Amino acid sequence: MEPTSLDQMSKGCYDLEARIDDMNVNGVLGSMCFASVPGFVGELFGRQVKQNGEKELAITMLRAYNDWHSDEWCAKYPGRFIPLALPPLRDPQLMAEEVRRMAKKGVHAITFPDTPGGLDYPSIHSDHWDPFWKACSDEGTVVCIHIGSGTGMNLQDPTASVEVMIASTPITLFNCATELIYTDALQKFPDLKFALSEGGIGWVPYFPERLDYTHEHHNKWTHHTFPNGKKPSDVFREHIITCFIDDKAGLELRDQIGIDNITWECDYPHSDSTWPTAPERLWESVKDLPEQDVHAITWRNTCRHFQYDPFAQIPKDKATVGALRAQATHVDLSLKAGSGGKPPSDYAKGYVTIGDIMKQMADAFATPFDNDARD
Amino acid sequence: MEPTSLDQMSKGCYDLEARIDDMNVNGVLGSMCFASVPGFVGELFGRQVKQNGEKELAITMLRAYNDWHSDEWCAKYPGRFIPLALPPLRDPQLMAEEVRRMAKKGVHAITFPDTPGGLDYPSIHSDHWDPFWKACSDEGTVVCIHIGSGTGMNLQDPTASVEVMIASTPITLFNCATELIYTDALQKFPDLKFALSEGGIGWVPYFPERLDYTHEHHNKWTHHTFPNGKKPSDVFREHIITCFIDDKAGLELRDQIGIDNITWECDYPHSDSTWPTAPERLWESVKDLPEQDVHAITWRNTCRHFQYDPFAQIPKDKATVGALRAQATHVDLSLKAGSGGKPPSDYAKGYVTIGDIMKQMADAFATPFDNDARD
Numbered sequence: 019m020e021p022t023s024l025d026q027m028s029k030g031c032y033d034l035e036a037r038i039d040d041m042n043v044n045g046v047l048g049s050m051c052f053a054s055v056p057g058f059v060g061e062l063f064g065r066q067v068k069q070n071g072e073k074e075l076a077i078t079m080l081r082a083y084n085d086w087h088s089d090e091w092c093a094k095y096p097g098r099f100i101p102l103a104l105p106p107l108r109d110p111q112l113m114a115e116e117v118r119r120m121a122k123k124g125v126h127a128i129t130f131p132d133t134p135g136g137l138d139y140p141s142i143h144s145d146h147w148d149p150f151w152k153a154c155s156d157e158g159t160v161v162c163i164h165i166g167s168g169t170g171m172n173l174q175d176p177t178a179s180v181e182v183m184i185a186s187t188p189i190t191l192f193n194c195a196t197e198l199i200y201t202d203a204l205q206k207f208p209d210l211k212f213a214l215s216e217g218g219i220g221w222v223p224y225f226p227e228r229l230d231y232t233h234e235h236h237n238k239w240t241h242h243t244f245p246n247g248k249k250p251s252d253v254f255r256e257h258i259i260t261c262f263i264d265d266k267a268g269l270e271l272r273d274q275i276g277i278d279n280i281t282w283e284c285d286y287p288h289s290d291s292t293w294p295t296a297p298e299r300l301w302e303s304v305k306d307l308p309e310q311d312v313h314a315i316t317w318r319n320t321c322r323h324f325q326y327d328p329f330a331q332i333p334k335d336k337a338t339v340g341a342l343r344a345q346a347t348h349v350d351l352s353l354k355a356g357s358g359g360k361p362p363s364d365y366a367k368g369y370v371t372i373g374d375i376m377k378q379m380a381d382a383f384a385t386p387f388d389n390d391a392r393d
Numbered sequence: 394m395e396p397t398s399l400d401q402m403s404k405g406c407y408d409l410e411a412r413i414d415d416m417n418v419n420g421v422l423g424s425m426c427f428a429s430v431p432g433f434v435g436e437l438f439g440r441q442v443k444q445n446g447e448k449e450l451a452i453t454m455l456r457a458y459n460d461w462h463s464d465e466w467c468a469k470y471p472g473r474f475i476p477l478a479l480p481p482l483r484d485p486q487l488m489a490e491e492v493r494r495m496a497k498k499g500v501h502a503i504t505f506p507d508t509p510g511g512l513d514y515p516s517i518h519s520d521h522w523d524p525f526w527k528a529c530s531d532e533g534t535v536v537c538i539h540i541g542s543g544t545g546m547n548l549q550d551p552t553a554s555v556e557v558m559i560a561s562t563p564i565t566l567f568n569c570a571t572e573l574i575y576t577d578a579l580q581k582f583p584d585l586k587f588a589l590s591e592g593g594i595g596w597v598p599y600f601p602e603r604l605d606y607t608h609e610h611h612n613k614w615t616h617h618t619f620p621n622g623k624k625p626s627d628v629f630r631e632h633i634i635t636c637f638i639d640d641k642a643g644l645e646l647r648d649q650i651g652i653d654n655i656t657w658e659c660d661y662p663h664s665d666s667t668w669p670t671a672p673e674r675l676w677e678s679v680k681d682l683p684e685q686d687v688h689a690i691t692w693r694n695t696c697r698h699f700q701y702d703p704f705a706q707i708p709k710d711k712a713t714v715g716a717l718r719a720q721a722t723h724v725d726l727s728l729k730a731g732s733g734g735k736p737p738s739d740y741a742k743g744y745v746t747i748g749d750i751m752k753q754m755a756d757a758f759a760t761p762f763d764n765d766a767r768d
Contacts, residue, residue: 175518182575224642228593231665232559264606270646289611
């Protein structure tokens, strides 16, 4: 949380060549990069529409971001990135156009908030978003929902240790996933897919079980039905893709999640990351799994869901952890001790609290941007 | 949600003899009854202090409730109930006194909200509650935290199917449990125990794993430490008792929860209940478990944690499912079709929404009480 200028960060956070180096040294072939400065769902641009009515400027900037991300950041190293567009949330028609425009460039992923209401947008239980859902369904574009993108991080009690916020934020997607299962959109657009980005998988075996239990027990009075007598767990397995960093509980019960819907991430460059020893850490969790399950989780599912084919560019024998690391022997892995910027307050309680970080981040955002950007 | 008068409910909701009949017919020996009319944490009495300053009246009524619950409801059928006191939340000293007063009567459980801030009380990350924690620790009284008792049910999107609310409310205790692990109270009072009432166990194998991962990854910058080099999972297993209705995922990974901390409930008389076939439903989940694990989950853990000894009154051979059911052959199990009260609006969407139920419950609460009771 401490860095407030580029020289206090790992160069891989913003420099493409350094990013590839850091992926190589971590044995990672392909990566999906979520936006930080514009926000996970491009809310910086949405804010411009809301505050100044500058719809034209906002969509121009959003398209410029998407073009830069696709044509420069991702395209310069073919096969190394799964491009991810930002949506112009203020207008579902423009969102649909952007989905189709980006799909033509081979971009088949776009972000969306875990709770649109958290950003003052309409509910997913209305038909407001139908043009967007239809475009995603038509183009095979996966809707990627990152933790913290609508309801935000868990900041419930500012006096609690900041570890409370970190530990309990991924599971906020349980609620999001429940809302998704029950949205009419999945009945209207049966090809629509959602990815729960950074939600973990440890809670997921419980998820379809709890939803089926609820539906079985209550549908006689709720009058809720799913098409063709489906259960919530069926809807879940048809539409939801999950993602984990390091979740043994989820892997043990992977059959209850559905092996086809599990993907893996390393969360680089955030502090939850297993970089630069992600392969070793993951291996501890998967070494006893059948080989086909390891392949499904570590690359095959991702390739299929996101229409991502790195091996068109990079032969498989150059895509192994060992081969990638062999290209990265020059990468400096030493810690940047003492150069990390301003510490988060004086942590009067003896440990950093959620409140300390709220203040720290407000200060950080106030440095490069004007006050509007803090709303 | 429909009944608004006693004759529209199962008699076992309010009549002691009918309750025992319903327990017998469901093969249930012992039950812990959470308060409905005064609220899970006696908030009806807290409201009187807040709104009218009537502290003396409030504590008198609360003590009267606790005495009635212990001396009349529970005591009339020895061995059949685990008594549960309500806390006078407005005053931690009075809370401590009430814990000690009730402990003298053999009551070793008391409620507390999942998030005191949700009811406008101070944070658990302060020393405000220390007199209460100390009394509970001294008396071996378990602090029972029921879902919906602080943050309420999940009412995030009123236009969603009410099944969203039902399915996603138990897991709100993930956040509560995280806050508990990080509260300084557990370091000050090492004998303090919390029960997560109705939280389920399907997500629990993930819980200690996620907390340990977070702590391991971040403690170097958060400066959070646990005494004696403990991990969050150690704190969890020492202090937290879990409870489930029907969670296969949790049972499969019971060793990651800790077999000593799992208890079972049937949620009678709510619609999530497995009544009157709870034993059959549970058996499907536990039939392949070692016998000692089944005993731990179905009664031994509960008896130990809550100082509950039904077999002092009732011989074990009279306490089996079969023996209890043999006493209940007269119980009418037919559905009360058509007598359930007012339907929840006209459910314009074709199914009952969260908003329909919010309106229904507001109407229901407005009937017997004045408007203050709806705050």
